Amino acid sequence: MSDGTRPHGASWRRALRLAPVRGVALAALGAAGLLLVLPMAVALLSGAVGTVLRIRRLPVLRRRLAASWSRVEIPGPYLPHSSEARAREGGLYRYGRRLYASGSTARRKRGARKISRDPATARDLWWLLLDPFVGAPVAVLPAALIGAGLAGVASPLWHAGPGSAFVVGLGLASVSTGIAAGPSLIRLHGYWTRLFLRAGVPAAGGGTRWWLRLWRQVQTVGAACLLCALAVCGLVLAALQLIAAVFSLVFGLVPVLAQAVLVSRRLVNLWRELLRHGGLADIAEPYRQPPPAPVQGADGHYAYGRTLHPGPLLPSWLAARRWVLTDPATWRDLLWLLTNPVVAAVLLLGPMASVLAIGLWWSGPAGFAAALLAAGAVLRAAPYTLRVQARWCALLLAPTERSVLARRVHQLATTRAEATGVQAAELLRIERDLHDGAQTRLVAIGMSLRAIEKRLGSEQPELRAMAAEARENSSAALRELRSLVRGVHPPVLAERGLVDAVRTLALAHPLTVEVTADLQGRAQMPVAACAYFSVSEALTNSAKHSGAQRVMIDLRHRAGALRITVTDDGRGGADPALGSGIRGIQRRLATFDGLLDVASPPGGPTTLTMELPCVLSSARTSTSSGKD
Amino acid sequence: MRVVLGEDQYLLRKGLTHLLEDHGFELAAVVETGPDLLSALLQHRPDVALVDVRLPPTFTDEGLQAALAARREVPGLPVLVLSQHVEQLYARELLADGRGGIGYLLKDRVFDDDTFIDSVRRVASGGTAMDPEVVSQLFQSMGPARAQPLAALTAREREVLALMAEGRSNAAISERMSLSDSAVSKHAASIFAKLDLVQSTSDNRRVLAVIAYLNSSRA
Numbered sequence: 009m010s011d012g013t014r015p016h017g018a019s020w021r022r023a024l025r026l027a028p029v030r031g032v033a034l035a036a037l038g039a040a041g042l043l044l045v046l047p048m049a050v051a052l053l054s055g056a057v058g059t060v061l062r063i064r065r066l067p068v069l070r071r072r073l074a075a076s077w078s079r080v081e082i083p084g085p086y087l088p089h090s091s092e093a094r095a096r097e098g099g100l101y102r103y104g105r106r107l108y109a110s111g112s113t114a115r116r117k118r119g120a121r122k123i124s125r126d127p128a129t130a131r132d133l134w135w136l137l138l139d140p141f142v143g144a145p146v147a148v149l150p151a152a153l154i155g156a157g158l159a160g161v162a163s164p165l166w167h168a169g170p171g172s173a174f175v176v177g178l179g180l181a182s183v184s185t186g187i188a189a190g191p192s193l194i195r196l197h198g199y200w201t202r203l204f205l206r207a208g209v210p211a212a213g214g215g216t217r218w219w220l221r222l223w224r225q226v227q228t229v230g231a232a233c234l235l236c237a238l239a240v241c242g243l244v245l246a247a248l249q250l251i252a253a254v255f256s257l258v259f260g261l262v263p264v265l266a267q268a269v270l271v272s273r274r275l276v277n278l279w280r281e282l283l284r285h286g287g288l289a290d291i292a293e294p295y296r297q298p299p300p301a302p303v304q305g306a307d308g309h310y311a312y313g314r315t316l317h318p319g320p321l322l323p324s325w326l327a328a329r330r331w332v333l334t335d336p337a338t339w340r341d342l343l344w345l346l347t348n349p350v351v352a353a354v355l356l357l358g359p360m361a362s363v364l365a366i367g368l369w370w371s372g373p374a375g376f377a378a379a380l381l382a383a384g385a386v387l388r389a390a391p392y393t394l395r396v397q398a399r400w401c402a403l404l405l406a407p408t409e410r411s412v413l414a415r416r417v418h419q420l421a422t423t424r425a426e427a428t429g430v431q432a433a434e435l436l437r438i439e440r441d442l443h444d445g446a447q448t449r450l451v452a453i454g455m456s457l458r459a460i461e462k463r464l465g466s467e468q469p470e471l472r473a474m475a476a477e478a479r480e481n482s483s484a485a486l487r488e489l490r491s492l493v494r495g496v497h498p499p500v501l502a503e504r505g506l507v508d509a510v511r512t513l514a515l516a517h518p519l520t521v522e523v524t525a526d527l528q529g530r531a532q533m534p535v536a537a538c539a540y541f542s543v544s545e546a547l548t549n550s551a552k553h554s555g556a557q558r559v560m561i562d563l564r565h566r567a568g569a570l571r572i573t574v575t576d577d578g579r580g581g582a583d584p585a586l587g588s589g590i591r592g593i594q595r596r597l598a599t600f601d602g603l604l605d606v607a608s609p610p611g612g613p614t615t616l617t618m619e620l621p622c623v624l625s626s627a628r629t630s631t632s633s634g635k636d
Numbered sequence: 637m638r639v640v641l642g643e644d645q646y647l648l649r650k651g652l653t654h655l656l657e658d659h660g661f662e663l664a665a666v667v668e669t670g671p672d673l674l675s676a677l678l679q680h681r682p683d684v685a686l687v688d689v690r691l692p693p694t695f696t697d698e699g700l701q702a703a704l705a706a707r708r709e710v711p712g713l714p715v716l717v718l719s720q721h722v723e724q725l726y727a728r729e730l731l732a733d734g735r736g737g738i739g740y741l742l743k744d745r746v747f748d749d750d751t752f753i754d755s756v757r758r759v760a761s762g763g764t765a766m767d768p769e770v771v772s773q774l775f776q777s778m779g780p781a782r783a784q785p786l787a788a789l790t791a792r793e794r795e796v797l798a799l800m801a802e803g804r805s806n807a808a809i810s811e812r813m814s815l816s817d818s819a820v821s822k823h824a825a826s827i828f829a830k831l832d833l834v835q836s837t838s839d840n841r842r843v844l845a846v847i848a849y850l851n852s853s854r855a
């Protein structure tokens with residue numbers, strides 16, 4: 009603490025003289041502050057920024073007084089509260105998720121939130137509340153001592169007696185104590201003020217004052233009590249979970265288990281948050297992602313496992329129950345909920361109870377001293393026991409290495425699926441845009457040019473030749489666009505889906521290609537495009553390397569995967585390590601977690617089996633088998 | 637001659653309307669969606685329908701499906717299908733009923749309006765108009781077994797065969813190749829002999845026979 013040096017001379021005498029007056033003034037200000045607590049709380053809750061700022065003048069004044077009277081500098085702790093509101097497009101102003109027509113409303117709301125979140129506001133409020141009871145008596149003490157002393161000195165005037173000399177002596181002592189101690193007490197009040205009104209929490213360690221340390225230890229004991237209460241709540245929730253498990257698994261009330269688990273997860277999360285907030289342990293959430301909503305199949309039913317359900321509700325309940333049951337975090341949470349009260353009782357409640365026990369059972373001053381000693385020890389040890397408790401919590405509540413990996417994998421899979429989905433959608437959009445835009449315009453241009461040629465008739469042969477050349481160019485542009493579109497996203501795939509697109513491939517292929525298919529519904533576009541290009545590559549391979557006459561392609565959907573086999577009657581001996589075509593197919597499939605199996609014994613036949621996990625949707629069916 | 641036009645793109649709708657009216661066609665209905673097209677075809681029973689493959693609301697092959705559905709209701713209803721791309725699969729589906737009165741052309745073909753109008757009239761009279769692109773795809777996808785007899789054809793004969801597959805009559809072929817009618821007939825006879833096909837008198841059946849030959853190549 010840098011309180012400045014001890015003042016000397018005139019200023020010291022002035023401080024001595026003024027201390028009692030200053031003390032009374034500080035106490036009066038403290039009492040006035042008490043009157044402002046309620047208005048400030050109301051203003052904070054109703055967002056009246058102006059009122060809060062006006063009330064704030066009192067703590068600001070007290071800070072200034074602490075600097076000039078007590079020589080205790082208190083740095084200004086407030087966050088800047090002005091924030092300009094910039095108009096978004098459309099001339100509206102944003103606050104949170106709402107838009108406001110006037111900038112001042114948005115600004116006021118933002119200001120109100122900022123001011124209510126400013127830790128200095130909370131400190132002001134607490135200080136206004138506590139100062140009249142703690143700070144004011146200290147400040148008023150010099151004046152009180154002097155006043156009481158003067159009353160003692162003057163008492164013989166009204167009531168003379170044998171003890172009046174003693175009373176006068178005591179009075180003189182009181183007055184001189186009041187005068188002498190005045191500056192120190194005002195200074196002490198300054199420290200008290202700084203304890204609350206300074207910015208930020210002072211760093212823990214040897215540098216802090218003993219009363220601050222004591223205060224923190226008391227706080228810690230309070231936190232421990234809160235945690236013990238929460239632990240008991242957790243015990244109740246654990247029991248609820250077990251009961252819900254019985255109802256869900258035995259009596260068929262499927263959804264209750266997941267609900268009970270989710271409720272207790274909120275409590276466990278609250279605990280995690282408290283530990284993080286208290287700087288005790290930073291524990292991440294270990295839970296797996298909830299299951300996706302059930303998808304309606306092509307036949308209108310919702311599948312869960314191998315059972316079909318008419319509605320989405322029961323499968324979603326079943327999936328949620330399986331989700332909570334198979335997540336190891338559920339079981340670790342439960343174990344923690346059951347054991348935590350015991351640990352909390354031993355570590356946190358036990359020491360406090362022992363203090364009480366000593367105080368109650370060991371009567372007399374010795375017992376009191378022992379209880380005091382024990383209380384001191386408990387206070388001293390409280391931060392450490394809390395830390396031990398937190399470490400134990402982290403042991404069960406933190407995600408295991410496996411669940412961290414599982415979450416990571418899930419996140420990567422989701423982002424990759426999004427990326428490929430976006431890409432496929434983009435390609436489809438390009439195909440549509442070309443079809444409806446550039447290609448259409450080129451045809452229209454060609455028609456107009458032809459009309460111009462007609463109008464010109466036999467006149468101006470050069471112009472006619474130019475128009476004809478331009479028409480030929482737009483024809484060439486259309487041809488180029490057609491071949492470009494086929495490489496990007498074949499139109500027949502967009503128009504007919506995978507099976508007919510593969511049939512088109514078969515028709516265009518010089519070998520005899522038979523296509524059989526059994527797909528109840530359509531594969532999503534990204535998967536369909538991947539399958540199409542993979543089959544195309546497989547056919548090219550067969551034509552190039554195998555010397556085959558016939559190729560059989562079979563498409564079907566089994567167990568959540570699209571399974572395509574391409575078999576040719578060629579000479580076999582295809583080596584995945586050598587064939588760049590096969591590696592290309594592998595790479596294509598890998599993007600969608602697909603697999604390629606190559607069976608190609610020397611002498612043939614060669615069978616490529618591709619498997620792509622996917623869900624079929626939409627009612628449009630394509631079931632047939634035939635020779636193409 | 638009454639026409640139903642199914643095309644969702646404004647520019648092409650306008651261009652085709654002008655083109656057809658300039659050549660003395662009467663537009664019975666101009667529609668933009670698949671369902672509208674089907675009902676217009678069944679209601680007006682036009683002499684010929686011009687149909688875009690891809691139409692709203694699904695922007696898949698609505699137009700093609702509407703044309704096929706109308707032909708199931710009204711067998712032999714002449715339909716000329718237009719598209720930005722041609723697919724053998726669609727050509728086969730259109731030709732599957734073997735009744736003729738089918739055209740399948742790229743939209744670029746409207747540039748050459750005389751040939752295009754000629755194709756429209758041919759389809760209207762029960763003939764066939766296949767896009768040269770479809771025919772060349774057929775030639776390209778020939779399997780080695782059936783490509784051998786084709787290899788025995790002279791270059792000229794192959795050219796005649798391709799034009800026959802497009803659905804052109806002898807007269808049209810002779811005009812196109814600057815040959816006499818009798819020369820084309822001689823070429824045709826030679827082709828049919830080399831491919832071991834029975835010479836048919838009707839142009840339409842000839843087309844179907846040729847296309848069937850090219851298609852069956854893989855059997």
